[in-house]
Amino acid sequence: MSGEDAPAQQQNAEEQKPQQQQQDGEPKSESPKTENKPEATPAEPVAAAAAASGEAAAAAAAPADKPAEEDTFSYRALVLTGYGGYDKVKLQVKKGKPALKSGEVMVRVKACGLNFADLMARQGLYDRLPSPPVTPGMECSGIIEAVGEDVTDRKVGDKVLVLNRSGLWQEVAVVPISHTFPMPEGMSFEEAAALPVNYITAYMMLFDFGHLRPNQSVLIHMAAGGVGIAATQLCKTVKDVTIFGTASASKHEVISEGGVTHPIDYRTRDYVEEVRKINPKGVDIVLDPLGGSDTHKGYNLLKPMGKLISYGAANMLSGQKKNLFAVAKTWYQQFSIHTLSLCQSNRAVCGFHLGYLDTELVIDVMNSLLELYQEGKIKPRIDSTYHLEQVGDAMRRMQERGNIGKIILTTEPMKEEAKKEEAKKDEKEKKEDKKKEEKKKEDKKKDEAKKEEKKEEKKKEEAKKDEKKPEEKKVEEKKVEEKKEEAKKEEN
């Protein structure tokens, strides 16, 4: 997934933005809808269905014979149009069939996974996503619709999981064959889209950097999130591992059932104290997606030979748009360590981010994960599935930490009725957002008013004190007069 092996954005696919979005800078809706223009719903559902049945293989693989299809080929794609709030990701229609280079395959996308990196990217906090306009998306599942030259071990009709640097939140994606993995029997498209990023991340952290062994203990932050649930399941594949998992209280039942030994409500409790109560010596591994001051806390919770594994800076995310204060605070508090201190405590600090790793390095890991899936040892938990049109809601749910498990985007078109309901919901949400903003402003005003009151009170108190100490006041006054006199003398 590094720069080297990331395919170019499908350059030959001409972007065609809905007129409404082209005209105004201020988007009208958080969940953009493609209007029912001819190019929005062309032949591709048919093509997809055909591809799914494997019958369209020859047609798709030999596009040169049918120039007419080239012209009519179009597909919907989510596009990050600029950095900012949820509304910056818009649903657009791309036209023209992407060309396939040697070793590449074209995938008819069925489901896409949502990741924290996508939220960071939307705010301009993730440098591995090319500059907007760009289609985000690091993972998806789908069916191979066409193969390029020299592709021998994938064929049209194969169901695959896909891992890529970006560009997968669209109905059609072109990727190198090495970025695709055959889906095991019985795996749903949602599960397949939920697996790559979270499970590879959890696996490499726990078993490569962490070197997790029986009887060890692990602290998993955001234990109800995608990586959290993956990590919990993977910990359970090792004998007698104690799992501390932080999540808000409402999620404790689910994560306990999933394998977390000690759920901790980080909103009402100090998780450091809670861990120490049970494991006074601390833990062997801390998985830290938060950054900032939490990294310091995690480091101090490590036993000797313990490993802190940092894999993000979720603390930087505060609000829809980039919050400079949160970013600066997280950056400022970001953990930095001297090797001499590491030696004296026998600890390791590791950093992991799948986005910066070549996909060739994760092939073995992916294969191990697919084996574990087939053995029934891991199974992605789907929190919710959204249509491409609802990407804003999906991102909001993740950012506000509403999910338990993975949030999925499906490429299945929304029904007309649902669209209407969605529009109503959007209106409602917009109103709520407005209310929230107004409330914020009011709160701010109130705060300021309170501050003013306090200042006034303080002044009054000081005035009282002055009254109580007239002697002191007189002395002060005398001094001031003396100074004035001296100044006069100098002037003369």
Next chain:
Amino acid sequence: MSGEDAPAQQQNAEEQKPQQQQQDGEPKSESPKTENKPEATPAEPVAAAAAASGEAAAAAAAPADKPAEEDTFSYRALVLTGYGGYDKVKLQVKKGKPALKSGEVMVRVKACGLNFADLMARQGLYDRLPSPPVTPGMECSGIIEAVGEDVTDRKVGDKVLVLNRSGLWQEVAVVPISHTFPMPEGMSFEEAAALPVNYITAYMMLFDFGHLRPNQSVLIHMAAGGVGIAATQLCKTVKDVTIFGTASASKHEVISEGGVTHPIDYRTRDYVEEVRKINPKGVDIVLDPLGGSDTHKGYNLLKPMGKLISYGAANMLSGQKKNLFAVAKTWYQQFSIHTLSLCQSNRAVCGFHLGYLDTELVIDVMNSLLELYQEGKIKPRIDSTYHLEQVGDAMRRMQERGNIGKIILTTEPMKEEAKKEEAKKDEKEKKEDKKKEEKKKEDKKKDEAKKEEKKEEKKKEEAKKDEKKPEEKKVEEKKVEEKKEEAKKEEN
């Protein structure tokens, strides 16, 4: 080996320093000799022999019955008398039999291992050694001569390896039973004394922090040192590991035979370039005992998912006494890393120092190592063996990197003839040291003289320049005059 489980210095053993050393602050010899006083060689060789045969068990375990032995019991011990050069470690005689607490054993020491931490400690750079006067020594081998209460799985006569925070460079050592490990059949006392620190360090670095796997590559600095040779042998237990080892050219044949794939002469070559020539992408693991700028180089040599393991700061050691410049430089250049940078490169930075680790944490590792020894997969390489009297020479050899493998101290008393030769050698070495110092002074003088010459030349050249550019000079002079005039005006 942490503060908790480290036994107190054998407080009841009364120290009795040879008179010569008590009288003067300036020691007379680098390799201190115990004079042939009665207490220097008392009954203990006999006791040791008896203990070795296992017959003296009852006598040793029940000292209350034989008060006479209490009085005559004495043993030789190396004592760090203050921080400084090689001569700060003196051979003294301790009197009185150490008392055994519950769970402790008394070991008649046969051989001791020398470690870099001992060199650091002598210079006051290792905070895990109690303040002088103190007996250094983190590892030894010997025979159990007495056992305390509640000791069931060791008995008098057992041959053991011992690992301790300090206090093992003496003929008799008292340690908790958990710090002793039975010696396997066929292992010599020298091998047993050479094994604990180096092999545990190498094992935990490679297999716990490093998680070394087949086909990976490792950079081993000081590959001819104790840890270097241990690490090489342990790497060879994993399939197809490529080993880069730095050492001076004269040691390459030996380390190649030992298993180093690519020996690099760090004195004449840039090891970073040499590694990159063979492995352009770098290595998976760097074992770094050097610190300072070498840690930066090692870090930059890491592949993605690579681990840098720092386990010392040998670069701080420069000369016999603490070299403040070398310490400050190493400290200043010491590697410090931000977790965000680690994430973006998918790397780990680990710190290891056995001296800061509880011995209970290494019991499993020690047992694995003893198994590997019995399987013939590892075998400590003894570089040289010195008598306690020669500890200065032993330390010098290690510090000047003369050794290939482990340097051992034996408690076997030196023969009279050897002592005389040693005295001659000492004289010679002292003379050489003096010569070196004189040479240094002369060099310094020469340097200063050269500097002076250069200054003179520079002055002359400048003078010439001035002559060549009379116009410029005039302009300068004019300016000065103008300034003077202005000053005069202001005064008026």
